[in-house]
Amino acid sequence: MTTFIQPLLQVVDPQLPPPSGVVYFVATVIKMLVVFTIYMVGVALLTLAERKISAWIHDRIGPNRVGPGGLLQPAADGLKNIMKEETYPGAANLPLFVLAPAIAFVPALLTWCVIPFASPLPTPWGLIDMVVAPLPVGYLFILAISSLGVYGIVLAGWSSNNKYALLGGLRSSAQMISYEIAMGMATIPVLLLAGNVALNDIVLQQAHGLWNVLGLTVAFLIFLVAAFAETNRLPFDLPEAESELIAGYHSEYSAMKFSMFFIAEYANMVTASALMVTLFFGGWDIPGQWDVAPWSAWKTLATGGFFLFKVMFFLFFYMWIRWTLPRFRYDQLMALGWKFMLPLSLSYIVIMASAILGLDAAGVARGSWMFGLSLLALNVVLVGILLFLIDRGRLISPAYSRLDKRNVDKLRAVAARSSLMAEGRN
Amino acid sequence: MAIGVKVLDRPIEQTSYVRATLKGMALTAKHLLNPQKVTTQYPEQKKPLSPRWRGTHRMLTTEEGKAKCVACGLCPTICPANCIKLVPGEDEKGNRYPLIFEIDEFRCIFCGYCQEVCPEEAIHLGRHYENSEYSRQGFVYDLERLTAQTHPVCEMWDPADPKGE
Numbered sequence: 034m035t036t037f038i039q040p041l042l043q044v045v046d047p048q049l050p051p052p053s054g055v056v057y058f059v060a061t062v063i064k065m066l067v068v069f070t071i072y073m074v075g076v077a078l079l080t081l082a083e084r085k086i087s088a089w090i091h092d093r094i095g096p097n098r099v100g101p102g103g104l105l106q107p108a109a110d111g112l113k114n115i116m117k118e119e120t121y122p123g124a125a126n127l128p129l130f131v132l133a134p135a136i137a138f139v140p141a142l143l144t145w146c147v148i149p150f151a152s153p154l155p156t157p158w159g160l161i162d163m164v165v166a167p168l169p170v171g172y173l174f175i176l177a178i179s180s181l182g183v184y185g186i187v188l189a190g191w192s193s194n195n196k197y198a199l200l201g202g203l204r205s206s207a208q209m210i211s212y213e214i215a216m217g218m219a220t221i222p223v224l225l226l227a228g229n230v231a232l233n234d235i236v237l238q239q240a241h242g243l244w245n246v247l248g249l250t251v252a253f254l255i256f257l258v259a260a261f262a263e264t265n266r267l268p269f270d271l272p273e274a275e276s277e278l279i280a281g282y283h284s285e286y287s288a289m290k291f292s293m294f295f296i297a298e299y300a301n302m303v304t305a306s307a308l309m310v311t312l313f314f315g316g317w318d319i320p321g322q323w324d325v326a327p328w329s330a331w332k333t334l335a336t337g338g339f340f341l342f343k344v345m346f347f348l349f350f351y352m353w354i355r356w357t358l359p360r361f362r363y364d365q366l367m368a369l370g371w372k373f374m375l376p377l378s379l380s381y382i383v384i385m386a387s388a389i390l391g392l393d394a395a396g397v398a399r400g401s402w403m404f405g406l407s408l409l410a411l412n413v414v415l416v417g418i419l420l421f422l423i424d425r426g427r428l429i430s431p432a433y434s435r436l437d438k439r440n441v442d443k444l445r446a447v448a449a450r451s452s453l454m455a456e457g458r459n
Numbered sequence: 460m461a462i463g464v465k466v467l468d469r470p471i472e473q474t475s476y477v478r479a480t481l482k483g484m485a486l487t488a489k490h491l492l493n494p495q496k497v498t499t500q501y502p503e504q505k506k507p508l509s510p511r512w513r514g515t516h517r518m519l520t521t522e523e524g525k526a527k528c529v530a531c532g533l534c535p536t537i538c539p540a541n542c543i544k545l546v547p548g549e550d551e552k553g554n555r556y557p558l559i560f561e562i563d564e565f566r567c568i569f570c571g572y573c574q575e576v577c578p579e580e581a582i583h584l585g586r587h588y589e590n591s592e593y594s595r596q597g598f599v600y601d602l603e604r605l606t607a608q609t610h611p612v613c614e615m616w617d618p619a620d621p622k623g624e
Contacts, residue, residue: 089490089491090491092495092497092498093498094500353484353491357480357483357486357487358480358483420477423476423477
Protein backbone atom coordinates (compact mmCIF):
# COMPACT_ATOMS: atom_id res chain seq x y z
CA MET A 34 0.00 0.00 0.00
CA THR A 35 2.74 2.42 0.95
CA THR A 36 4.59 1.77 -2.27
CA PHE A 37 1.44 2.61 -4.21
CA ILE A 38 0.61 5.84 -2.32
CA GLN A 39 4.13 7.16 -2.04
CA PRO A 40 4.61 8.40 -5.65
CA LEU A 41 1.32 10.29 -5.45
CA LEU A 42 2.21 12.07 -2.21
CA GLN A 43 5.71 12.85 -3.31
CA VAL A 44 6.26 16.54 -4.13
CA VAL A 45 7.62 16.53 -7.65
CA ASP A 46 10.23 19.08 -8.67
CA PRO A 47 8.57 20.98 -11.61
CA GLN A 48 11.95 21.36 -13.30
CA LEU A 49 12.51 17.61 -13.65
CA PRO A 50 10.81 15.12 -15.98
CA PRO A 51 7.69 13.46 -14.49
CA PRO A 52 8.41 10.22 -12.63
CA SER A 53 5.10 8.54 -13.38
CA GLY A 54 3.96 6.95 -16.61
CA VAL A 55 0.36 8.08 -16.00
CA VAL A 56 1.36 11.75 -16.13
CA TYR A 57 3.27 11.12 -19.32
CA PHE A 58 0.27 9.38 -20.88
CA VAL A 59 -2.27 12.06 -19.90
CA ALA A 60 0.05 14.86 -20.97
CA THR A 61 0.61 13.19 -24.34
CA VAL A 62 -3.12 12.81 -24.97
CA ILE A 63 -3.73 16.48 -24.13
CA LYS A 64 -0.85 17.58 -26.35
CA MET A 65 -2.17 15.45 -29.21
CA LEU A 66 -5.62 16.99 -28.98
CA VAL A 67 -4.33 20.55 -28.77
CA VAL A 68 -1.79 20.18 -31.55
CA PHE A 69 -4.24 18.36 -33.83
CA THR A 70 -6.92 21.02 -33.35
CA ILE A 71 -4.59 23.94 -33.94
CA TYR A 72 -3.04 22.16 -36.89
CA MET A 73 -6.33 21.40 -38.65
CA VAL A 74 -7.78 24.86 -38.04
CA GLY A 75 -4.52 26.35 -39.24
CA VAL A 76 -4.61 24.25 -42.41
CA ALA A 77 -8.18 25.39 -43.09
CA LEU A 78 -7.24 29.02 -42.59
CA LEU A 79 -4.22 28.55 -44.87
CA THR A 80 -6.52 27.93 -47.83
CA LEU A 81 -8.05 31.32 -47.14
CA ALA A 82 -4.62 32.90 -46.62
CA GLU A 83 -3.46 31.53 -49.95
CA ARG A 84 -6.44 32.97 -51.78
CA LYS A 85 -6.08 36.32 -50.04
CA ILE A 86 -2.34 36.60 -50.68
CA SER A 87 -2.73 35.58 -54.30
CA ALA A 88 -5.45 38.20 -54.62
CA TRP A 89 -3.33 40.94 -53.10
CA ILE A 90 -0.39 40.06 -55.32
CA HIS A 91 -2.73 40.28 -58.33
CA ASP A 92 -4.15 43.65 -57.16
CA ARG A 93 -7.45 41.92 -56.45
CA ILE A 94 -9.44 41.77 -53.21
CA GLY A 95 -10.01 38.05 -52.73
CA PRO A 96 -12.82 36.25 -50.92
CA ASN A 97 -14.70 38.77 -48.75
CA ARG A 98 -18.33 37.65 -48.81
CA VAL A 99 -18.54 34.87 -46.20
CA GLY A 100 -18.13 36.21 -42.70
CA PRO A 101 -16.14 39.30 -41.70
CA GLY A 102 -13.50 39.88 -44.38
CA GLY A 103 -14.13 36.40 -45.78
CA LEU A 104 -12.96 34.65 -42.61
CA LEU A 105 -15.62 31.94 -42.84
CA GLN A 106 -14.70 31.05 -46.42
CA PRO A 107 -12.92 27.80 -45.37
CA ALA A 108 -16.08 26.70 -43.55
CA ALA A 109 -18.18 27.43 -46.63
CA ASP A 110 -15.69 25.52 -48.82
CA GLY A 111 -15.72 22.57 -46.43
CA LEU A 112 -19.50 22.49 -46.32
CA LYS A 113 -19.67 22.63 -50.09
CA ASN A 114 -17.21 19.78 -50.49
CA ILE A 115 -19.08 17.58 -48.02
CA MET A 116 -22.40 18.20 -49.77
CA LYS A 117 -21.08 17.47 -53.27
CA GLU A 118 -21.51 14.17 -55.04
CA GLU A 119 -18.63 11.71 -54.87
CA THR A 120 -17.89 10.28 -58.28
CA TYR A 121 -16.13 6.97 -58.80
CA PRO A 122 -14.63 6.25 -62.22
CA GLY A 123 -15.94 2.93 -63.54
CA ALA A 124 -12.52 1.49 -64.27
CA ALA A 125 -10.84 2.69 -61.09
CA ASN A 126 -9.34 0.36 -58.51
CA LEU A 127 -11.82 1.27 -55.82
CA PRO A 128 -10.06 0.29 -52.57
CA LEU A 129 -6.88 2.14 -53.52
CA PHE A 130 -8.87 5.02 -55.00
CA VAL A 131 -10.54 5.57 -51.64
CA LEU A 132 -7.40 4.95 -49.63
CA ALA A 133 -5.09 7.30 -51.57
CA PRO A 134 -6.35 10.65 -50.17
CA ALA A 135 -5.88 9.38 -46.63
CA ILE A 136 -2.39 8.08 -47.40
CA ALA A 137 -1.48 11.46 -48.83
CA PHE A 138 -2.64 13.26 -45.72
CA VAL A 139 -1.55 11.05 -42.80
CA PRO A 140 2.27 11.25 -43.23
CA ALA A 141 2.16 15.05 -43.06
CA LEU A 142 0.25 14.82 -39.80
CA LEU A 143 2.52 12.10 -38.40
CA THR A 144 5.68 14.09 -39.10
CA TRP A 145 4.41 16.91 -36.95
CA CYS A 146 4.42 14.78 -33.80
CA VAL A 147 8.20 14.87 -33.35
CA ILE A 148 8.63 18.62 -33.88
CA PRO A 149 9.24 20.53 -30.63
CA PHE A 150 7.06 23.63 -30.65
CA ALA A 151 7.84 25.38 -27.35
CA SER A 152 10.15 25.27 -24.37
CA PRO A 153 9.32 22.63 -21.72
CA LEU A 154 6.40 23.45 -19.43
CA PRO A 155 6.87 23.02 -15.66
CA THR A 156 3.76 21.60 -13.97
CA PRO A 157 3.10 20.28 -10.45
CA TRP A 158 3.47 16.82 -11.92
CA GLY A 159 6.88 17.46 -13.45
CA LEU A 160 8.45 19.02 -16.52
CA ILE A 161 6.44 18.35 -19.70
CA ASP A 162 8.23 18.44 -23.05
CA MET A 163 6.35 20.58 -25.55
CA VAL A 164 6.50 17.99 -28.30
CA VAL A 165 3.90 15.31 -28.88
CA ALA A 166 6.40 12.46 -29.05
CA PRO A 167 10.00 13.31 -28.03
CA LEU A 168 11.48 10.47 -30.07
CA PRO A 169 15.25 10.02 -29.75
CA VAL A 170 15.40 9.21 -33.50
CA GLY A 171 13.52 12.46 -34.30
CA TYR A 172 14.97 13.49 -37.62
CA LEU A 173 15.29 9.96 -38.98
CA PHE A 174 11.62 9.44 -38.19
CA ILE A 175 10.79 12.53 -40.24
CA LEU A 176 12.83 11.33 -43.21
CA ALA A 177 11.15 7.90 -43.03
CA ILE A 178 7.60 9.21 -42.76
CA SER A 179 7.87 12.03 -45.26
CA SER A 180 8.98 9.57 -47.95
CA LEU A 181 5.66 7.78 -47.42
CA GLY A 182 3.82 10.88 -48.62
CA VAL A 183 4.62 9.99 -52.22
CA TYR A 184 2.54 6.80 -51.94
CA GLY A 185 -0.70 8.73 -51.63
CA ILE A 186 -0.01 10.62 -54.83
CA VAL A 187 1.28 7.66 -56.82
CA LEU A 188 -1.62 5.45 -55.72
CA ALA A 189 -4.11 8.20 -56.52
CA GLY A 190 -2.61 8.51 -60.00
CA TRP A 191 -2.52 4.79 -60.63
CA SER A 192 -5.86 3.75 -59.14
CA SER A 193 -7.77 6.44 -61.10
CA ASN A 194 -7.08 4.50 -64.31
CA ASN A 195 -6.62 7.74 -66.20
CA LYS A 196 -3.58 8.51 -68.31
CA TYR A 197 -3.20 12.06 -67.04
CA ALA A 198 -3.53 10.98 -63.43
CA LEU A 199 -0.96 8.25 -63.97
CA LEU A 200 1.49 10.69 -65.57
CA GLY A 201 1.03 13.03 -62.62
CA GLY A 202 1.68 10.21 -60.19
CA LEU A 203 4.79 9.08 -62.06
CA ARG A 204 6.18 12.59 -62.18
CA SER A 205 5.56 13.05 -58.51
CA SER A 206 7.35 9.84 -57.58
CA ALA A 207 10.38 10.75 -59.68
CA GLN A 208 10.41 14.29 -58.34
CA MET A 209 10.02 13.43 -54.69
CA ILE A 210 12.64 10.69 -54.76
CA SER A 211 15.13 12.96 -56.54
CA TYR A 212 14.70 15.82 -54.12
CA GLU A 213 14.52 13.68 -51.01
CA ILE A 214 18.17 12.77 -51.55
CA ALA A 215 19.29 16.39 -51.72
CA MET A 216 17.05 17.21 -48.76
CA GLY A 217 18.52 14.48 -46.60
CA MET A 218 22.08 15.34 -47.63
CA ALA A 219 21.56 19.03 -46.92
CA THR A 220 20.65 18.32 -43.31
CA ILE A 221 23.68 16.17 -42.54
CA PRO A 222 25.81 19.25 -41.60
CA VAL A 223 23.01 20.19 -39.16
CA LEU A 224 23.20 16.78 -37.56
CA LEU A 225 27.01 16.99 -37.50
CA LEU A 226 26.82 20.26 -35.57
CA ALA A 227 24.19 19.00 -33.14
CA GLY A 228 25.87 15.63 -32.73
CA ASN A 229 22.43 14.06 -32.43
CA VAL A 230 19.33 13.34 -34.48
CA ALA A 231 16.81 14.22 -31.74
CA LEU A 232 15.10 17.43 -32.80
CA ASN A 233 15.09 18.77 -29.24
CA ASP A 234 18.89 18.53 -29.15
CA ILE A 235 19.13 20.29 -32.51
CA VAL A 236 17.01 23.15 -31.13
CA LEU A 237 19.03 23.35 -27.90
CA GLN A 238 22.31 23.38 -29.84
CA GLN A 239 21.03 26.38 -31.83
CA ALA A 240 19.70 28.01 -28.68
CA HIS A 241 23.14 27.90 -27.07
CA GLY A 242 25.09 28.76 -30.19
CA LEU A 243 24.32 30.18 -33.59
CA TRP A 244 21.11 29.57 -35.52
CA ASN A 245 21.99 27.13 -38.28
CA VAL A 246 20.81 29.50 -40.99
CA LEU A 247 23.78 31.74 -40.15
CA GLY A 248 26.29 28.91 -40.00
CA LEU A 249 24.90 26.65 -42.72
CA THR A 250 23.19 28.94 -45.23
CA VAL A 251 24.01 26.73 -48.21
CA ALA A 252 22.36 23.75 -46.51
CA PHE A 253 19.36 25.93 -45.77
CA LEU A 254 19.05 27.02 -49.40
CA ILE A 255 19.22 23.41 -50.62
CA PHE A 256 16.68 22.35 -48.00
CA LEU A 257 14.37 25.22 -48.96
CA VAL A 258 14.34 24.29 -52.64
CA ALA A 259 13.97 20.59 -51.86
CA ALA A 260 11.12 21.31 -49.45
CA PHE A 261 9.26 23.12 -52.24
CA ALA A 262 9.73 20.09 -54.46
CA GLU A 263 8.73 17.69 -51.70
CA THR A 264 5.46 19.48 -51.06
CA ASN A 265 4.64 19.71 -54.80
CA ARG A 266 4.29 23.46 -54.60
CA LEU A 267 5.04 25.83 -57.41
CA PRO A 268 7.51 26.15 -59.05
CA PHE A 269 7.67 22.34 -58.68
CA ASP A 270 4.01 21.41 -59.02
CA LEU A 271 4.59 19.12 -61.99
CA PRO A 272 2.35 16.33 -60.64
CA GLU A 273 -0.54 18.76 -61.04
CA ALA A 274 0.55 20.81 -64.06
CA GLU A 275 -2.90 22.04 -65.13
CA SER A 276 -1.64 23.14 -68.51
CA GLU A 277 -0.54 19.61 -69.44
CA LEU A 278 -2.25 17.07 -67.17
CA ILE A 279 -5.71 18.56 -66.41
CA ALA A 280 -5.25 18.26 -62.66
CA GLY A 281 -2.62 15.52 -62.56
CA TYR A 282 -3.04 12.85 -59.94
CA HIS A 283 -6.34 14.18 -58.61
CA SER A 284 -8.09 14.57 -61.99
CA GLU A 285 -10.65 11.91 -61.12
CA TYR A 286 -11.34 12.96 -57.56
CA SER A 287 -14.35 14.95 -56.46
CA ALA A 288 -15.98 16.34 -53.34
CA MET A 289 -14.31 15.63 -50.00
CA LYS A 290 -11.72 13.25 -51.42
CA PHE A 291 -10.47 16.02 -53.69
CA SER A 292 -10.49 18.30 -50.69
CA MET A 293 -8.33 15.80 -48.79
CA PHE A 294 -5.55 16.27 -51.33
CA PHE A 295 -5.76 20.00 -50.75
CA ILE A 296 -5.64 19.52 -47.00
CA ALA A 297 -2.67 17.19 -47.49
CA GLU A 298 -0.85 19.82 -49.55
CA TYR A 299 -1.30 22.48 -46.90
CA ALA A 300 -0.52 20.04 -44.09
CA ASN A 301 2.71 19.20 -45.90
CA MET A 302 3.48 22.89 -46.19
CA VAL A 303 3.00 23.42 -42.47
CA THR A 304 5.20 20.47 -41.66
CA ALA A 305 7.92 21.51 -44.08
CA SER A 306 7.86 25.06 -42.69
CA ALA A 307 8.08 23.76 -39.13
CA LEU A 308 11.02 21.57 -40.16
CA MET A 309 12.83 24.49 -41.73
CA VAL A 310 12.29 26.50 -38.57
CA THR A 311 13.43 23.65 -36.35
CA LEU A 312 16.52 22.73 -38.32
CA PHE A 313 17.72 26.16 -39.39
CA PHE A 314 15.94 28.92 -37.48
CA GLY A 315 16.40 27.68 -33.95
CA GLY A 316 12.97 26.07 -33.52
CA TRP A 317 11.19 27.72 -30.60
CA ASP A 318 14.33 29.57 -29.58
CA ILE A 319 14.09 33.28 -28.81
CA PRO A 320 17.57 34.83 -28.65
CA GLY A 321 18.40 36.03 -25.15
CA GLN A 322 17.49 34.58 -21.78
CA TRP A 323 14.29 32.85 -22.94
CA ASP A 324 15.88 29.59 -23.88
CA VAL A 325 17.62 28.55 -20.65
CA ALA A 326 16.41 26.80 -17.48
CA PRO A 327 14.63 27.42 -15.13
CA TRP A 328 11.56 26.99 -17.28
CA SER A 329 8.29 28.77 -16.69
CA ALA A 330 4.82 28.87 -18.24
CA TRP A 331 5.53 32.34 -19.64
CA LYS A 332 8.60 31.07 -21.42
CA THR A 333 6.54 28.23 -22.90
CA LEU A 334 3.92 30.66 -24.13
CA ALA A 335 6.44 33.13 -25.56
CA THR A 336 8.56 30.50 -27.28
CA GLY A 337 5.44 28.78 -28.65
CA GLY A 338 4.23 32.08 -30.07
CA PHE A 339 7.61 32.82 -31.59
CA PHE A 340 7.72 29.34 -33.15
CA LEU A 341 4.29 29.96 -34.65
CA PHE A 342 5.48 33.31 -36.00
CA LYS A 343 8.49 31.72 -37.68
CA VAL A 344 6.36 28.96 -39.18
CA MET A 345 3.88 31.51 -40.49
CA PHE A 346 6.68 33.45 -42.10
CA PHE A 347 7.69 30.36 -44.06
CA LEU A 348 4.09 29.63 -45.00
CA PHE A 349 3.87 33.15 -46.34
CA PHE A 350 7.14 32.59 -48.17
CA TYR A 351 5.67 29.48 -49.82
CA MET A 352 2.73 31.51 -51.09
CA TRP A 353 4.88 34.43 -52.13
CA ILE A 354 7.02 32.08 -54.27
CA ARG A 355 3.94 30.37 -55.68
CA TRP A 356 2.49 33.56 -57.04
CA THR A 357 5.83 34.77 -58.39
CA LEU A 358 7.57 31.94 -60.20
CA PRO A 359 6.35 29.91 -63.17
CA ARG A 360 6.53 26.12 -63.28
CA PHE A 361 9.72 24.26 -64.21
CA ARG A 362 9.90 22.05 -67.25
CA TYR A 363 10.34 18.38 -66.38
CA ASP A 364 13.93 18.06 -67.65
CA GLN A 365 14.89 21.29 -65.88
CA LEU A 366 13.49 19.88 -62.67
CA MET A 367 15.51 16.69 -62.99
CA ALA A 368 18.66 18.57 -64.04
CA LEU A 369 18.38 20.86 -61.04
CA GLY A 370 17.87 17.96 -58.66
CA TRP A 371 20.50 15.54 -59.88
CA LYS A 372 23.13 17.70 -61.58
CA PHE A 373 23.14 20.66 -59.23
CA MET A 374 21.59 20.06 -55.82
CA LEU A 375 22.98 16.58 -55.23
CA PRO A 376 26.65 17.37 -56.04
CA LEU A 377 26.32 20.64 -54.17
CA SER A 378 24.99 19.02 -51.03
CA LEU A 379 27.58 16.25 -51.20
CA SER A 380 30.46 18.68 -51.52
CA TYR A 381 28.94 20.80 -48.77
CA ILE A 382 28.96 17.80 -46.44
CA VAL A 383 32.65 17.27 -47.18
CA ILE A 384 33.50 20.93 -46.60
CA MET A 385 31.50 21.26 -43.39
CA ALA A 386 32.67 17.93 -42.00
CA SER A 387 36.31 18.90 -42.58
CA ALA A 388 35.68 22.34 -41.10
CA ILE A 389 34.11 20.89 -37.95
CA LEU A 390 36.84 18.28 -37.69
CA GLY A 391 39.49 20.98 -38.15
CA LEU A 392 37.95 23.20 -35.48
CA ASP A 393 37.74 20.26 -33.09
CA ALA A 394 41.36 19.36 -33.79
CA ALA A 395 42.41 22.98 -33.24
CA GLY A 396 40.83 22.74 -29.79
CA VAL A 397 37.98 25.23 -30.38
CA ALA A 398 35.12 24.25 -28.08
CA ARG A 399 31.70 23.55 -29.59
CA GLY A 400 29.29 26.36 -28.79
CA SER A 401 32.02 28.89 -28.02
CA TRP A 402 32.00 32.25 -29.79
CA MET A 403 35.20 31.32 -31.63
CA PHE A 404 33.48 28.23 -33.05
CA GLY A 405 30.43 30.22 -34.14
CA LEU A 406 32.51 33.02 -35.61
CA SER A 407 34.68 30.72 -37.69
CA LEU A 408 31.60 28.90 -39.00
CA LEU A 409 30.05 32.25 -39.87
CA ALA A 410 33.19 33.36 -41.73
CA LEU A 411 33.36 30.10 -43.66
CA ASN A 412 29.68 30.40 -44.45
CA VAL A 413 30.04 33.92 -45.86
CA VAL A 414 32.80 32.71 -48.17
CA LEU A 415 30.83 29.65 -49.32
CA VAL A 416 27.62 31.61 -49.97
CA GLY A 417 29.63 34.16 -51.92
CA ILE A 418 31.15 31.47 -54.11
CA LEU A 419 27.79 29.75 -54.60
CA LEU A 420 25.96 32.92 -55.60
CA PHE A 421 28.76 33.88 -57.97
CA LEU A 422 28.59 30.48 -59.66
CA ILE A 423 24.79 30.35 -59.95
CA ASP A 424 24.40 33.95 -60.97
CA ARG A 425 26.60 33.63 -64.02
CA GLY A 426 24.69 30.65 -65.35
CA ARG A 427 27.68 28.36 -64.97
CA LEU A 428 26.10 25.59 -62.96
CA ILE A 429 22.40 25.46 -63.69
CA SER A 430 21.18 26.08 -67.17
CA PRO A 431 18.42 28.58 -67.72
CA ALA A 432 15.50 28.05 -70.09
CA TYR A 433 17.86 26.72 -72.77
CA SER A 434 21.15 24.95 -72.41
CA ARG A 435 24.16 27.06 -73.22
CA LEU A 436 26.00 26.04 -76.35
CA ASP A 437 29.72 26.31 -76.62
CA LYS A 438 31.12 28.75 -79.13
CA ARG A 439 31.98 26.15 -81.77
CA ASN A 440 28.37 24.87 -81.90
CA VAL A 441 26.94 28.36 -82.01
CA ASP A 442 29.13 29.19 -85.01
CA LYS A 443 28.09 25.99 -86.76
CA LEU A 444 24.41 26.74 -86.20
CA ARG A 445 24.89 30.31 -87.35
CA ALA A 446 26.48 29.06 -90.56
CA VAL A 447 23.52 26.73 -91.15
CA ALA A 448 21.11 29.51 -90.37
CA ALA A 449 22.82 31.90 -92.78
CA ARG A 450 22.34 29.44 -95.68
CA SER A 451 18.72 28.87 -94.84
CA SER A 452 16.27 31.26 -96.47
CA LEU A 453 13.75 30.49 -93.71
CA MET A 454 16.10 31.74 -91.09
CA ALA A 455 17.07 34.80 -93.12
CA GLU A 456 13.43 35.83 -93.09
CA GLY A 457 13.22 35.20 -89.37
CA ARG A 458 16.19 37.45 -88.78
CA ASN A 459 14.48 40.38 -90.38
CA MET B 460 16.88 22.22 -97.07
CA ALA B 461 18.38 22.74 -93.67
CA ILE B 462 16.10 23.21 -90.73
CA GLY B 463 16.09 26.78 -89.47
CA VAL B 464 17.30 26.71 -85.91
CA LYS B 465 16.85 29.83 -83.88
CA VAL B 466 19.98 30.28 -81.81
CA LEU B 467 19.34 32.15 -78.63
CA ASP B 468 22.42 33.99 -77.53
CA ARG B 469 21.32 36.18 -74.69
CA PRO B 470 23.75 38.25 -72.66
CA ILE B 471 25.02 36.39 -69.65
CA GLU B 472 23.29 38.71 -67.17
CA GLN B 473 19.93 37.51 -68.44
CA THR B 474 20.70 33.83 -68.13
CA SER B 475 20.71 33.72 -64.35
CA TYR B 476 17.95 32.33 -62.20
CA VAL B 477 18.99 34.24 -59.12
CA ARG B 478 18.61 37.80 -60.33
CA ALA B 479 15.42 37.10 -62.26
CA THR B 480 13.89 35.36 -59.24
CA LEU B 481 14.77 38.17 -56.86
CA LYS B 482 13.48 40.74 -59.31
CA GLY B 483 10.20 38.88 -59.67
CA MET B 484 9.79 38.51 -55.94
CA ALA B 485 10.45 42.19 -55.42
CA LEU B 486 7.74 42.98 -57.96
CA THR B 487 5.14 40.73 -56.34
CA ALA B 488 6.04 42.06 -52.90
CA LYS B 489 5.53 45.58 -54.18
CA HIS B 490 2.04 44.72 -55.37
CA LEU B 491 1.30 42.80 -52.17
CA LEU B 492 2.19 45.72 -49.91
CA ASN B 493 0.86 48.49 -52.09
CA PRO B 494 -1.90 47.11 -54.32
CA GLN B 495 -3.47 49.19 -57.04
CA LYS B 496 -7.12 49.48 -56.11
CA VAL B 497 -8.94 48.54 -59.28
CA THR B 498 -11.79 46.35 -58.08
CA THR B 499 -15.38 47.59 -58.16
CA GLN B 500 -17.41 45.74 -55.53
CA TYR B 501 -20.24 45.24 -58.01
CA PRO B 502 -23.57 44.81 -56.28
CA GLU B 503 -22.70 47.54 -53.76
CA GLN B 504 -20.70 49.83 -56.04
CA LYS B 505 -21.71 50.53 -59.60
CA LYS B 506 -19.79 52.27 -62.28
CA PRO B 507 -21.59 55.26 -63.86
CA LEU B 508 -23.09 54.48 -67.25
CA SER B 509 -22.51 56.59 -70.29
CA PRO B 510 -25.42 58.98 -71.07
CA ARG B 511 -25.62 57.24 -74.46
CA TRP B 512 -25.82 53.73 -72.97
CA ARG B 513 -28.44 51.69 -74.85
CA GLY B 514 -30.16 49.13 -72.64
CA THR B 515 -33.62 47.57 -72.44
CA HIS B 516 -36.54 49.76 -73.52
CA ARG B 517 -38.87 52.03 -71.67
CA MET B 518 -42.12 53.61 -72.93
CA LEU B 519 -42.71 57.15 -71.72
CA THR B 520 -46.22 58.11 -70.67
CA THR B 521 -48.44 61.18 -70.85
CA GLU B 522 -49.54 63.05 -67.73
CA GLU B 523 -52.63 60.81 -67.52
CA GLY B 524 -50.35 57.79 -67.37
CA LYS B 525 -51.13 56.51 -70.84
CA ALA B 526 -48.38 55.52 -73.27
CA LYS B 527 -47.28 58.36 -75.54
CA CYS B 528 -47.26 55.97 -78.49
CA VAL B 529 -49.65 56.85 -81.34
CA ALA B 530 -49.13 53.56 -83.16
CA CYS B 531 -47.71 55.25 -86.26
CA GLY B 532 -45.80 52.07 -87.15
CA LEU B 533 -42.43 53.76 -87.76
CA CYS B 534 -40.50 51.77 -85.16
CA PRO B 535 -41.46 48.25 -86.40
CA THR B 536 -40.68 49.47 -89.91
CA ILE B 537 -37.18 50.74 -89.11
CA CYS B 538 -36.28 47.99 -86.67
CA PRO B 539 -33.45 46.00 -88.32
CA ALA B 540 -33.98 43.02 -86.02
CA ASN B 541 -37.73 42.96 -86.54
CA CYS B 542 -38.32 42.64 -82.81
CA ILE B 543 -41.21 45.08 -82.34
CA LYS B 544 -44.78 43.81 -82.70
CA LEU B 545 -47.34 46.58 -83.06
CA VAL B 546 -51.12 46.27 -83.58
CA PRO B 547 -52.67 49.75 -83.88
CA GLY B 548 -56.11 50.64 -82.57
CA GLU B 549 -58.33 53.77 -82.64
CA ASP B 550 -60.62 55.16 -79.92
CA GLU B 551 -64.04 56.88 -80.44
CA LYS B 552 -62.35 60.33 -80.75
CA GLY B 553 -60.17 59.08 -83.58
CA ASN B 554 -56.91 58.94 -81.55
CA ARG B 555 -54.65 56.09 -82.52
CA TYR B 556 -53.13 54.00 -79.78
CA PRO B 557 -51.33 50.62 -79.68
CA LEU B 558 -53.52 47.62 -78.96
CA ILE B 559 -50.47 45.40 -78.72
CA PHE B 560 -46.93 46.71 -78.37
CA GLU B 561 -44.34 44.05 -77.67
CA ILE B 562 -40.55 44.15 -77.86
CA ASP B 563 -38.61 40.89 -77.87
CA GLU B 564 -35.48 41.94 -75.99
CA PHE B 565 -33.66 38.79 -77.11
CA ARG B 566 -34.04 39.72 -80.77
CA CYS B 567 -33.27 43.39 -80.17
CA ILE B 568 -29.79 44.53 -81.17
CA PHE B 569 -30.05 47.78 -79.19
CA CYS B 570 -29.31 50.00 -82.19
CA GLY B 571 -31.60 52.75 -80.95
CA TYR B 572 -33.31 53.37 -84.31
CA CYS B 573 -36.78 53.07 -82.70
CA GLN B 574 -35.99 55.89 -80.32
CA GLU B 575 -34.50 57.99 -83.09
CA VAL B 576 -37.45 57.51 -85.44
CA CYS B 577 -40.25 57.98 -82.90
CA PRO B 578 -42.18 61.22 -83.67
CA GLU B 579 -43.77 61.33 -80.21
CA GLU B 580 -40.58 60.58 -78.22
CA ALA B 581 -42.46 57.65 -76.73
CA ILE B 582 -40.19 54.60 -77.01
CA HIS B 583 -36.73 55.00 -75.47
CA LEU B 584 -33.76 52.80 -74.76
CA GLY B 585 -32.86 52.68 -71.08
CA ARG B 586 -29.63 53.36 -69.23
CA HIS B 587 -29.97 50.05 -67.48
CA TYR B 588 -28.30 46.64 -67.62
CA GLU B 589 -29.51 44.33 -64.86
CA ASN B 590 -31.95 42.11 -66.79
CA SER B 591 -32.66 38.61 -65.67
CA GLU B 592 -35.72 36.39 -65.92
CA TYR B 593 -36.57 32.81 -65.12
CA SER B 594 -37.96 32.13 -68.64
CA ARG B 595 -37.28 33.24 -72.19
CA GLN B 596 -40.91 34.39 -72.36
CA GLY B 597 -40.09 36.95 -69.69
CA PHE B 598 -37.90 38.82 -72.14
CA VAL B 599 -40.82 39.74 -74.39
CA TYR B 600 -41.76 43.07 -72.85
CA ASP B 601 -45.39 44.09 -73.36
CA LEU B 602 -46.80 47.62 -73.20
CA GLU B 603 -47.64 47.38 -69.51
CA ARG B 604 -44.10 46.42 -68.64
CA LEU B 605 -42.54 49.00 -70.94
CA THR B 606 -44.54 51.83 -69.35
CA ALA B 607 -43.84 50.55 -65.84
CA GLN B 608 -40.05 50.85 -66.24
CA THR B 609 -38.56 53.72 -64.26
CA HIS B 610 -34.87 53.70 -65.12
CA PRO B 611 -33.30 56.71 -66.88
CA VAL B 612 -33.41 56.75 -70.65
CA CYS B 613 -30.68 56.95 -73.24
CA GLU B 614 -29.66 60.27 -74.75
CA MET B 615 -29.27 59.88 -78.48
CA TRP B 616 -26.27 61.18 -80.31
CA ASP B 617 -26.81 64.76 -81.33
CA PRO B 618 -25.01 65.98 -84.48
CA ALA B 619 -24.87 69.51 -83.01
CA ASP B 620 -23.12 68.17 -79.91
CA PRO B 621 -21.06 65.22 -81.12
CA LYS B 622 -19.17 64.66 -77.86
CA GLY B 623 -22.26 64.72 -75.68
CA GLU B 624 -21.27 67.83 -73.77
